[in-house]
Amino acid sequence: DAKTTQPNSMESNEEEPVHLPCNHSTISGTDYIHWYRQLPSQGPEYVIHGLTSNVNNRMASLAIAEDRKSSTLILHRATLRDAAVYYCILRDEAAGNKLTFGGGTRVLVKP
Amino acid sequence: NAGVMQNPRHLVRRRGQEARLRCSPMKGHSHVYWYRQLPEEGLKFMVYLQKENIIDESGMPKERFSAEFPKEGPSILRIQQVVRGDSAAYFCASSPGPWRLRTEAFFGQGTRLTVV
Numbered sequence: 001d002a003k004t005t006q007p008n009s010m011e012s013n014e015e016e017p018v019h020l021p022c023n024h025s026t027i028s029g030t031d032y033i034h035w036y037r038q039l040p041s042q043g044p045e046y047v048i049h050g051l052t053s054n055v056n057n058r059m060a061s062l063a064i065a066e067d068r069k070s071s072t073l074i075l076h077r078a079t080l081r082d083a084a085v086y087y088c089i090l091r092d093e094a095a096g097n098k099l100t101f102g103g104g105t106r107v108l109v110k111p
Numbered sequence: 112n113a114g115v116m117q118n119p120r121h122l123v124r125r126r127g128q129e130a131r132l133r134c135s136p137m138k139g140h141s142h143v144y145w146y147r148q149l150p151e152e153g154l155k156f157m158v159y160l161q162k163e164n165i166i167d168e169s170g171m172p173k174e175r176f177s178a179e180f181p182k183e184g185p186s187i188l189r190i191q192q193v194v195r196g197d198s199a200a201y202f203c204a205s206s207p208g209p210w211r212l213r214t215e216a217f218f219g220q221g222t223r224l225t226v227v
Contacts, residue, residue, distance in 0.1 A: 036216075043115075043202045043218030044154065087153075091210075098144075098167070099204075099216055101154040 004088045009106040018075040020105050022088030025069045031092045033064060035073050037084040038104070044087070047073065075107075083109045113138070115205050115219035123225045124193050132188040132222045136205030143186040144204040144216070145178060154202065160186060193226045200224075 005023040012018040024033070034049040048055055048062045050071070055062040061074040075082055085104040116135040124130050136143050145157040159167040160180040171178065175193075180186040190197055204218045 034215075038154075041221075043204075043221050044216075045218065046215035049215070098156045098159070098170075099210070100156065101146075103153055 004090060004102055006086075006088055006102065006105045008103065009108065011108045011110060012075075012078045014080060014109055014111050015077050018078045018082070018107060018109075020073040020075075020086050020088075020107070021070065022072070023070050024088070024090055027068050027090060028092060031068075031090040033062065033068075033071050034089045034091055034099070035060070035062065036087045036089065036099070036101075038087070039081075039084045044101070047086070049091075078107075078109045080109050080111060083107055115140075115203055115217050117201075117203050117219035117222050119222060120220060121223050121225070123227060125227055126194060127192050130190040130193050130197070130224055130226075132190075132201050132203075132224070134186040134188070134203030134205075134219060136186070136203075137217055140205035140207050140217075142206045142208060142210075143180050144206075145186075145188050146202045146204070146218075148200045148202065148221075150199070157188075190224075193224075195226045198224055198226045 032049055032051050035047040036044045037047050038044045048057055048060050050062045050064055063072045085106050087101050087104040089099055115137055118133050141162050143160045146154040147157055148154045156170040158171045158178045163182050175191045177189045200221045200223050202218050202221045204216045
C-alpha cells in the first residue's frame with residue numbers, strides 16, 4: 001500500500017465536529033482510500049472508504065481532494081465513544097489482501 | 112450473525128510454553144487474516160489463510176510461529192516456546208473471499224497474550 005501521513009493526535013470537544021487529515025501524495029489512480037478506527041482494547045472497525053468522490057455514511061464523511069493527494073475524515077458531532085485511533089489506509093491491487101496500518105491519529109474527546 | 116470470534120481474550124504463558132490462539136470467522140467467511148499489535152504500536156500483518164491453505168505468510172516470523180485454517184473448525188495461530196517479546200494483542204479478521212478494494216474487513220476483539 002502507498003504511504004499515508006497523519007497527525008499523531010488530535011483533541012476535540014464533545015458534540016463538536018472533528019476533521020482528521022490524511023496526506024497521500026503518492027496515491028495512484030486505482031488506490032482506494034479506506035478509514036478504520038480502533039477503540040481502546042478493541043479490534044479495528046471499518047469507518048468509510050472512497051475513490052474520488054466525497055462519501056457519507058452513518059458514521060462519518062470522507063472528503064477527498066480534487067487531486068486525491070489528501071483526504072479528510074469528518075466526524076460531524078464527536079461523542080466520548082468516538083475516542084479512538086483512526087487509520088487512513090490506501091488499498092490497491094498490488095497490496096494483495098493486506099491492510100497495511102500506519103500509526104494513525106489518536107483522537108481525544110473532551111466532555 | 113455473530114462477528115469474528117477470538118478466544119481466549121486473555122492468555123498468560125510462561126517463557127518456553129506454547130500459545131494457541133483461536134479465531135472463528137464470521138458465518139460464510141472462508142478467508143482469515145492474522146495481525147499482531149505490540150504495546151503502543153500499530154497493527155502488523157502476519158498471515159492470510161483460506162480453508163486448508165496458507166496464501167500469504169510474509170509477515171510471519173520464520174521460527175516458532177505457525178498458522179492453520181482447517182476444513183472444519185477455527186483458524187489457529189500457534190506460537191511455540193514463547194518469549195517476552197511475543198507479548199502483544201493478536202487480531203484476526205475474516206472475509207467471504209479475497210478482500211476487494213471496495214469492501215470492508217471484519218476484525219475480532221483480539222487475544223491479549225502476556226508472557227511472564
